[in-house]
Amino acid sequence: MTDLPPFRQRQLEQWVQNSSLPAAVAINWVRLDQALTHRSVDATHNYEQLELLGDAVLRLAATECLQEHFPEASVGELSAVRSVLISDRTLAQLAQALDLAPYLTVAPGMTVGPTHLADALEAVVAVLYLETHTLGMVRAWLDDALLRLAAIVRQDPARQNYKVALQELTQAHSKTLPQYRTVEQQPVDGDPQRYASTVWFRETCWGSGHGSTKKQAEQAAAAAAYDRLCQTLTHESSAPSH
Structure with missing residues (x-):
């Protein structure tokens, strides 16, 4: 694909104007369209490849942001906070706040869910990264939002020790405790x-x-599991018994 239909071009230009992107950003419009296209619409021109890159870029951008603004925090805490920031649930909320949903094209009748929004946001991050192959545009766009979310996460005691929070959650609903399977991959301190x-x-x-x-790996795993398991157990508790 080399050109976009005029309507889609205007649509994407409107989103960029309203998205708080840095004024100097140069956009590859075809690539942005790809980032906001689901596989159900086009088997080749879709966000999957961009999302893979954007996931890694966003992880690095969030890490830099947290380390710069919370230098007193431990690595374990920052790892847990980062896990929340880059979770599908949080990224979907951020995508909604950035008004991505109306511009994401999917097959007729398909419902856009949190995972689709999270993947699309990661793909857009990849588009910004590919313009300069630096984190400058990505961080200029997202740092403020990431810092607001990080402050909320750090103020929540449960989120500062996810292993404890997860254990308390499972104990409240079941006598079975979570189990961790941890392996050493790279024997380098x-x-x-x-x-x-x-x-x-x-x-x-x-x-x-x-x-x-x-310990840090288990905290990060617990952070990734907490919201998902909380929603599942809450749903089980509220479901009518038969």
Whole structure:
């Protein structure tokens, strides 16, 4: 695809004007259209490849942002906070706040869910990154929002120790505690990916994470699992019994 239909071009230009993107941003419009196109519309020109890159870029941008603004925080805390910031749930909320949903094209009759919005946001992040191959545009666009969310997360005691919060959650609904499966991947001290952990409950994996220590990896896994498991258990508790 080399050109966009005039209507789509105007539509994307309108979103950029309203999106708080830095004024100097140069946009590859075809690539932006790709970032906001679901596979159900086009099997090749869709956001999947961009989303893969955007996921890594956003993780790095969030890490830089947190380390710069919260230098006193421990690596474990920052890892847990970052897990919340880049979770599908949070990214979907951010995508809604940035008004991405009306511009995401999907097949007729398809419902746009949180995962689609999160993936589209990551794809847009990739579009910005590819303009300069630096984090400048991405951080100029998202830092304020990430910092607001990070402040909320850090003020919530449960989110500062996800392992404890997850244990309290499962104890409140079941006598079964979550189990962690943690492995050492890279035997290099200080490597942020040295340990990989998954957290299991009722024979289901609810989250995964990495860290330079076993504890940090388990905290990151617990952070990834907390909201998902909380929603599931709350739904179970509120469902009518038969």
